[in-house]
Amino acid sequence: MTPPPTLPATTTRRHAYWQAVLTLGVLVAVVCLARRHWTVLASGAGRLAVADQGWLLVAGTAALGTWVSSAVAQQGAVPQRLPGGRLVAVQLAASAANHVLPAGLGAGAVNLRFLMRCGLPVGRSASALAVKATAGVVVRAVLIGVLAVACPGVLRAPRVSVGVVGVVLAALVLVTVLLNCPLWPRCRRALATVLTDIRAVHARPQRAAALWGGSLAFAALHSLVLICVTEAVELPLSPARVALLYLAASSAAALLPTPGGIGSLDAALVFALTASGTTAAAAASVVLGYRLLTVWLPLIPGLLVLGVLVRRKDL
Template sequence: MTSEQVPVAATRKGAYWQTACTLAVLLAAVWLAHRHWPVLETGALRLAAADQGWLLTGATAACGTWLCAALALQGAVVRRLPPGRLVAAQFAASAANHLLPAGLGAGAVNLRFLMRRGLPAGRAATAVGVKATAGGMARGALIAVLAAACPGILRVPHDGGGWAVAGVAAVGVCVLLAGRLWPRGRRILAGVTADIRAVHARPRRAAALWGGSVAFAALHACVLIAVTRAVALPLPPARVALLYLAASSAAALLPTPGGLGSLDAVLVLALAAAGAPAAAAASAVLGYRLLTVWLPLLPGLLVLGVLVRREAL
């Protein structure tokens, strides 16, 4: 084989691989839609008589979550990322997140996207971890604020605080031991710390990271609030937001793709326990899922396939 034939063969092999990935994500979308078709059909029928203005408001908030996710990822890295492809990658990541459990889909897409932008694997993984950590902390801060504004909604066991402190302390001890006893662990920890400091040394990056993380969680809550208004669910918006943030945090502990099933059940129970009629609570959760999962799923997977074919992922 000549030197000119080698690049041609490599190009063909890459094209075959990209085509296979595109077909795989399309087949996955069809399979998911077929498997959950009763959910889609029931939700559409229940929401047909809902207030269309509120549903449009919820759809707008859902679109804003992708912009906030892109803003948070840009804040997690020092290097400037192309805005258009960054938003497209977050749209694709939101769809991939419903194919793999515990946020692995979105993490894999973001990791690949950053590596394609020239970041080493270690720094790309650190950025994805920083973004995820900021998102969790932002969600916790919103829960704390809303819990103070809506006392009596969330009930923590008497010994829950002690267990939480013990867990945080155990994680901290493990990190310190790994850093001191394992030389490679010290180097990795030093690199991660340096990357975090570099990001927070730039006020714009820090503001993008934390502002995008807070806005991402808040807009998801706004989607559910808008749907509850559309189906005339009799709960105050602040209470709905608090219940959503608490339920989604609890459902994140269960390794289901995109929280499908786990979040739905927990959220319906939470809304019903807060005083909403069971049928209205179920309809609100179905509407939230339609706006955040089912309607954007196929377009998101198509964008994922396009990004793979164009070697952006």
């Protein structure tokens, strides 16, 4: 049997090179902005240092729950039973790897390797990740829609210019061209595999409940972390408004492929909070607190867990 064609090594290296260049460029821009607004950041850090410790403890507990909910969602995307303890540990390791590699590739690579170690073929493993990602996107879109109705006026529809219309038309033309290219049959087969796995998951109510419940809990717990930090620094914003701002900002930041959304998510959150009337120093304190609990404190333990899983050949 002839092996399936693969991308040339030069093409793979070129893609990795441009991803690394883009990530480095974004990080340099973040450092420059941080240096320019150092006074605001220092003021925000000072405000966070005297914040309510009780609310920060609740935020930390919610941050821990995000790994459990991610594990539940991943289990829901796979028909067979996965080892629960190792699955949660993999989510912690994946979150750490996700903040090291460009474009958020770390989490996908770690979960893909774990599913393959659990006996799933590479195609089914990739399909399970796609099912989980699709559920996460749908849940976020529904939450944004519900919260936008509950908090009218927070999100404003952008003005559509002639340039935007031109970009949309160009994208439609590009999609039409791609549908006729030789790669489309392969993409169609991959999409058919994902749809087959979605039907297989929803044929088992427990798996479907885990997939959607875990995805909902993951988005809700991340929102809760930000809500608790805003309460800790005594920002006069309602929980529903903060959750809507987080979901909208994180969805927008996902369009820029930086490790763990570093730089893009921070800027989007600061912009969303200041647009709601929050001072720059208060917004900086909230973002610093959120990042501290979800990224910087778990980073070293996550990397250690990643090393242990690799040594034990679970990855």
